[in-house]
Amino acid sequence: MAAEPKARTAPAAPEAPPSPSPSPEPALARVQALPSWLLNRASARGRRLVTEALARDGMRMAHHAVLSAVADLGPVAQAELGRTTGFDPKDMVGLLNDLQAQDLVSRAPDPADRRKNAITITPAGRRRLAKLAELGDEANEALLAPLTPAERTLFVALLTRVVEGDD
């Protein structure tokens, strides 16, 4: 059954869409060339680089992002931070606990709305933020090391459009 009508030297199945052997061979290569696969690997590498870069300061990527958001948005509520950075309110609590424990932000009840906490960055927080930005840039430069400067900007541009694809 299913003999080889035209047995050649190369085991190539020219066309046979319905039945088995739809692809010549490299099913693995196909999967590993999938954008979703590549993005996963690249993301893992980036996370690893950033993580070990910020680990020296006892911080994680999330801390950097939240601290940046606090710096920008002045006194701001946790929920608002969660919306702008994309973190879950639950996780925001822990992140701010960490930042507050190191006096990088202050958490005071908002007098105008006592449900909210007014998060503000401290001078030490600003200093730390500058350092974190530097470390983050270093890690990202290592991440994009295989690309030329022109390719990097192009890569970031394409990546941005892919990310904005889900609105």
Added chain:
Amino acid sequence: MAAEPKARTAPAAPEAPPSPSPSPEPALARVQALPSWLLNRASARGRRLVTEALARDGMRMAHHAVLSAVADLGPVAQAELGRTTGFDPKDMVGLLNDLQAQDLVSRAPDPADRRKNAITITPAGRRRLAKLAELGDEANEALLAPLTPAERTLFVALLTRVVEGDD
């Protein structure tokens, strides 16, 4: 302390490299423009798309990858699969359990080396693989929807080089 020496209408700090306020304002925008940040978000989106695409078959991205590897490498040991796909041997056990439970692969002791399991894809596995590849392609097309065909190939090429950066 630390009053506002120059209270203007716009809080712009032109230049002051060594001390605080190294950037005018958008610290958050800087973080969110970092390749590591973008890769994280893009990867999450891709994973979500692929996950929900393969969920209809009760499979995950890892199953697709492993099944592809088995299809390519013929009868192959689990450790070899782990090396080529990048999965931990521990996790490979569970993945193969899932695939075997659905008769997509067969797991037999290798007569030549009784430490190893000879993993082989079944006819049902080949059929399923074709379907998985189709679903995976659909999800990836949705992922790269914001890009033109030319941009997609370029994007994949750049991504590949970034991934290969860690050798």
Added chain:
DNA sequence: CTCCAACGTTGGCGATACCCACGTTACACG
């Protein structure tokens, strides 16, 4: 005044990615 929505917080779940320890088996070296 009453009801609904938002806030911060706690607890928990599922997936991913690791790392270590164990018994089994193969192989190389003395």
Added chain:
DNA sequence: CGTGTAACGTGGGTATCGCCAACGTTGGAG
């Protein structure tokens, strides 16, 4: 021919990440 080293598959355990459910508190709209 032993003997030790290493690889294999497997189970157990840990850390992080993203998410959802519930609850008490507070603000605001009707």
